[in-house]
Amino acid sequence: MTLKLYFHPLASFCHKVLIALYENALPFEPVIVDLGDEASREAFRQVWPPLKFPVLVDETRQAIVAESATVIDYLDSFANPAIPLVPRDPGLAWQARMWDRLFDDMLQLPMQKVVLDALRPVDSRDPFGVKQAKDEIRTAYAFMEERWPQNGWAVGPNFTLADCSAVPALFYADTISPLGAEFPRLKAYFQRLKQRPSVARVLREAEPYFAMFPLDPKPSI
Template identity: 55%
Template sequence: MSLTLYLHPLASFCHKVLIALYESETPFTPVTVDLADPNSARQVTDRWPVGKIPLLHDSTGNRVIPETTIQIEYLDQHYPGPNPLVPTDAEAAREARLWDRFFDNYVQIPMQKIVGDRIRPAGATDPHGVADARHTLRTAYAMIDGQLAGRTWATGDAFTLADCSAAPALFYASIVEPFPAEHTFLAAYFERLLIRPSVARTLAEARPFFAMFPYREAMPQRFLAD
């Protein structure tokens, strides 16, 4: 097997690439990395000194591919699945890339700000930053709800790169900042994501690690049991 994905099963950005791999039905070897353990982390830092996961390694050509969006584009180009995750039409591809970046920048990152602040030591928390992050999430939810009117997936009828990004971002964000009741298109989209086989598989694999999630007490019961 030429592909190895260095990851942690709880990490939302890792989920993004796992979903893409399961969508494309691409064989790969998952390697769980504990970045707090220098010996474990070295599996990543020896290849990509920045030390961020997920990290994709392709033994064919000894290629190291960092950054989730680049990883999914690489998979689409070199290990294409039944349906492209980056549309072949240039305009549709631009739209998928736009919403991929939207979910990463305006859902994933503020969600991680909120979660990360929960585990800061006493006296080092950032209430103002967390309030800003929650405001960003609420703004993003309204924009996503408007985008989804009349659409099955983030950019239309096809499941794309954007949906790979949306699923883990919305999963964790919905726990720390629940969707407003009026955003019915967003809520329906989230339910479609949850039953998508690639997403359901990724979350099932993450379930044993949910006890480590800093907002574990806020996680709905339906996510904790089969």
């Protein structure tokens, strides 16, 4: 199996897949896409015209796999990981998939709204939408806090897809709208995640790019 990953080290959805690859020490060729560089953008467009990453290319199977959760599913099915990130137990699998969606929908999407708004020309910004997105982040924190386990990972005994999704969602949402003392379970879980070697590696590799984040404060580990 020969894997190539098109990604950017700062991009939140790419973090999910990098964590999955590092968790199971799966070998791959990293291809950093710089959408601001015409040559890099064009080379990526040839592979994936929608220009959204992460995208995994499996040259052995001639498969081009997009969407972070689908890439993780693909790795589980074809890359022979020691520990699958979607649990084989169906009773845990649906929960891991559900929390993956919830982290994306309830935290990543509003977080993206706030970040992308800062990249717009000043006269095209949407302060009302940004305020709504920030409110959605606080609502998501409260919803998750009530349901969060005191110890361990999101679902079942092992680190799963849900934890891969939680990392960039909490990392960037916390930068925009800090997780305060009112969310002790979520805050403690976020600390446990940051100590996981695969996660620490992804954040360390993103760090040189933190200055590109368009808002202040910048992210920090």
